[in-house]
Amino acid sequence: MHVFKFARNVMATCAALLAIIVPAAKATAQPTTAVKTVLLIHGAWADGSSWSKVIPLLEAKGLRVVAVQIPLTSFADDVAATLRAIALEDGPVLLVGHSYGGAVITEAGNDHKVAGLVYVSAVAPDAKGSLLVSSPAFRRLSAQSCVLTRVVFLN
DSSP states (O other): OHHHHHHHHHHHHHHHHHHHHHHHHHHOOSOOOOOOEEEEEOOTTOOGGGGTTHHHHHHTTTOEEEEEOOOOSOHHHHHHHHHHHHHTSSSOEEEEEEETHHHHHHHHTTSTTEEEEEEEEEOOOOTTOOOOTTSHHHHHHHHOOOSEEEEEEOO
16 A cells, blocks of 8 residues: 555656756756756655656656666765766766655755755755754644655745
């Protein structure tokens, strides 16, 4: 049952991502390079293969998609792995984080190549926020059944 809910959430997220990326790219008045690459960051109890149903759907829309395999050895190591993945890409990228991956993309999102952040049922700390699981904000976030928690465009 849990796997079904996750798969359903992932599919809904794909639709939401596409609905956000296309109009946002068209609505931009300034001449910028459109986002062609999406980096997917998994949560703490998963790995890059958890995005296997999402990747073909986004690729079918012409996007380059990379599921970043973060090592889960420390927060700093996970952010460093994400920053290395960003550095390997040409042009702007969209970071998508699920669960703990939301905290990782929040930190890695400071890179100049990052065009936006998408939080999929993810930890989305505010500036100077805490990642403590016992915090009331995390409990509220965990209790929500929404698929797309927050989208942040950085331009």
